[in-house]
Amino acid sequence: xxxxxxxxxxxxxxxxxxxxxxxxxxxxxxxxxxxxxxxxxxxxxxxxxxxxxxxxxxxxxxxxxxxxxxxxxxxxxxxxxxxxxxxxxxxxxxxxxxxxxxxxxxxxxxxxxxxxxxxxxxxxxxxxxxxxxxxxxxxx
Numbered sequence: 001x002x003x004x005x006x007x008x009x010x011x012x013x014x015x016x017x018x019x020x021x022x023x024x025x026x027x028x029x030x031x032x033x034x035x036x037x038x039x040x041x042x043x044x045x046x047x048x049x050x051x052x053x054x055x056x057x058x059x060x061x062x063x064x065x066x067x068x069x070x071x072x073x074x075x076x077x078x079x080x081x082x083x084x085x086x087x088x089x090x091x092x093x094x095x096x097x098x099x100x101x102x103x104x105x106x107x108x109x110x111x112x113x114x115x116x117x118x119x120x121x122x123x124x125x126x127x128x129x130x131x132x133x134x135x136x137x138x139x140x
Contacts, residue, residue: 003067010063017056025052046103047094050119054090058082061124074131081127093118
């Protein structure tokens with residue numbers, strides 16, 4: 001029962017993040033704790049909003065992977081992919097996006113695909129497909 005509840009909560013969370021993808025986390029942060037760190041410029045808001053969305057999406061996907069497969073190895077691999085995505089790929093995306101196009105919501109076709117791969121949980125979904133394939137192959 002706990003497993004089904006966590007699976008449902010993770011899927012519902014992913015749906016909520018998708019539906020409210022234009023939600024301004026930086027504005028909410030500024031209104032709650034402006035004294036700590038304030039995000040005033042469009043670039044700062046863009047970076048903060050995308051980073052928060054990536055962390056939420058990937059944490060929900062890690063919960064999903066944990067509940068679907070229940071294998072510590074898969075959880076470790078997912079966490080490593082998440083860290084690489086957060087600390088290597090996301091800064092490269094920010095550099096390209098902000099230097100080429102600025103903080104606008106509209107992206108060029110190339111950056112649009114990179115955006116989908118990074119900020120949306122597409123990378124984690126591809127990882128889950130790989131885990132399903134791996135578990136099917138190991139049964140044979």
